[in-house]
Amino acid sequence: MVSKELDYDIVVVGGGPAGSSAAFAAAKNGVKVALLEKEECISQSVRTSGVTWIKDVKKFGIPPDCYNEIKNYSFCSPNNQVSVRDSKPRAVVLDVRKTYQWLAEQAAKEGADIFVKTNVTDVIRNNQGKISGVKTSSKENCVFNSKIVIDASGFQSVVAKSLGVVTQWERFGAGAEYEAYAEHVDSDTWWLMVGQQYSPAGYAWIFPVSKNIIRIGVGVGKPESSIDPTERLKELMEKKPGPIKNLGKITPIEFHYGLIPNDGLSRKTVYDNLILVGDSAGQANPLVLEGIRYAIMFGRVAGEVSANAIKSGDTSEKSLKKYEENWKKAIKAKINSASKIQDRWIGLSDEEWDKEIEIIGKLTPDEFIDFIKADFGLTNMVKLAAHHPKLAVRHLFNIVKGSKSKDGI
Numbered sequence: 001m002v003s004k005e006l007d008y009d010i011v012v013v014g015g016g017p018a019g020s021s022a023a024f025a026a027a028k029n030g031v032k033v034a035l036l037e038k039e040e041c042i043s044q045s046v047r048t049s050g051v052t053w054i055k056d057v058k059k060f061g062i063p064p065d066c067y068n069e070i071k072n073y074s075f076c077s078p079n080n081q082v083s084v085r086d087s088k089p090r091a092v093v094l095d096v097r098k099t100y101q102w103l104a105e106q107a108a109k110e111g112a113d114i115f116v117k118t119n120v121t122d123v124i125r126n127n128q129g130k131i132s133g134v135k136t137s138s139k140e141n142c143v144f145n146s147k148i149v150i151d152a153s154g155f156q157s158v159v160a161k162s163l164g165v166v167t168q169w170e171r172f173g174a175g176a177e178y179e180a181y182a183e184h185v186d187s188d189t190w191w192l193m194v195g196q197q198y199s200p201a202g203y204a205w206i207f208p209v210s211k212n213i214i215r216i217g218v219g220v221g222k223p224e225s226s227i228d229p230t231e232r233l234k235e236l237m238e239k240k241p242g243p244i245k246n247l248g249k250i251t252p253i254e255f256h257y258g259l260i261p262n263d264g265l266s267r268k269t270v271y272d273n274l275i276l277v278g279d280s281a282g283q284a285n286p287l288v289l290e291g292i293r294y295a296i297m298f299g300r301v302a303g304e305v306s307a308n309a310i311k312s313g314d315t316s317e318k319s320l321k322k323y324e325e326n327w328k329k330a331i332k333a334k335i336n337s338a339s340k341i342q343d344r345w346i347g348l349s350d351e352e353w354d355k356e357i358e359i360i361g362k363l364t365p366d367e368f369i370d371f372i373k374a375d376f377g378l379t380n381m382v383k384l385a386a387h388h389p390k391l392a393v394r395h396l397f398n399i400v401k402g403s404k405s406k407d408g409i
């Protein structure tokens, strides 16, 4: 039974980084926005490790008390260990809850109305069959009428799925993680751990959040591996291989679990009166499956394009297409190149990983950050060629181009 109807220009479904950023940009551009989140508060459940890049957090204006800075990047494989050490921080580990709530606060400051405990269950259409809002199951079973709906509901893509325009992601990452107190934490060094014992099609990680707090987790590629990341994480915390033993006693404080799409850019992301953004659109760097910065960046684009479409009186797919053109231009080539490297990584044996991380260890901090962020632009590649005339550049170039050199690397 519907008890209440509310009218908005734009309804944003999902209060994650994509949704809050879309609501922020739309409200800032002068339209009436509702941001709907099914949980009891923004970021009640954390589903991410929260690693991103200092350049991006500064550009977004995220306050420094929302993150811990990282300047050393360590990797271990079964029989090898390398570190890329820097004099200044380039990565950060976010206080996820604080950051996501800050993003929502920015939307509220611009005038967006935020509704928590508001689970979107269905989409409504007008007489011409066009999307005209959403139904929710909250205490009041509200209907939110709107000219545009932005689906920022993450992996679930509730709006697009209920319209039947998308099906479940076929390839995705599943990750389990503890936020934990640890006795010995090197708070400016992260660890990525690769090879069969850590994760057969993925990696394990230690990301420091503060002096004594870490996030320790396991990510597994599906359907490539049938391993349960939660079970594998428990095993690793018991056996303490590699850098895990150096943490001393580990006391879990909070458990996190999440899924992230890894199907490349397979989805159409604009329809009449509808935009998909963030994980709902598959906007993630497949190399390490990081999507927070893209969610914020393209959330803002989605909000701005939607607001302009409303002001122009044309909310058709054609009018919203600017959004899709913008984000594809920014990341399509990078994601395609990164997917090729990821395909190679998924098939590596332990011995091959021992050699692969040797190449990573030879990169300068600049080169490493470009690589891990999938910034494979021509300028970066030329710089890399000048610095590593033989080994690394040939290897990386060949993978990005999708070919192999005569000697197999």
Ligand SMILES: Cc1cc2nc3c(=O)[nH]c(=O)nc-3n(C[C@H](O)[C@H](O)[C@H](O)COP(=O)(O)OP(=O)(O)OC[C@H]3O[C@@H](n4cnc5c(N)ncnc54)[C@H](O)[C@@H]3O)c2cc1C
Pocket: 013, 014, 015, 016, 017, 018, 019, 036, 037, 038, 039, 043, 047, 048, 049, 050, 051, 052, 118, 119, 120, 121, 152, 153, 154, 155, 156, 158, 173, 174, 175, 176, 177, 219, 257, 258, 259, 260, 277, 278, 279, 280, 283, 284, 289, 290, 291, 292, 293, 295
């Ligand atoms: C284990 C793991 C580790 C990760 N680590 C990193 C990392 O270190 N760095 C990085 O950049 N990325 C990482 N990612 C990816 C990153 O978390 C996502 O790319 C990012 O969160 C996408 O943001 P989003 O807003 O699109 O979706 P989400 O963050 O998933 O937000 C979606 C929101 O929609 C809400 N919602 C869902 N359904 C409904 C509904 N029916 N009604 C109302 N609200 C609804 C949800 O409750 C949620 O708040 C990781 C992912 C996983 C799974």
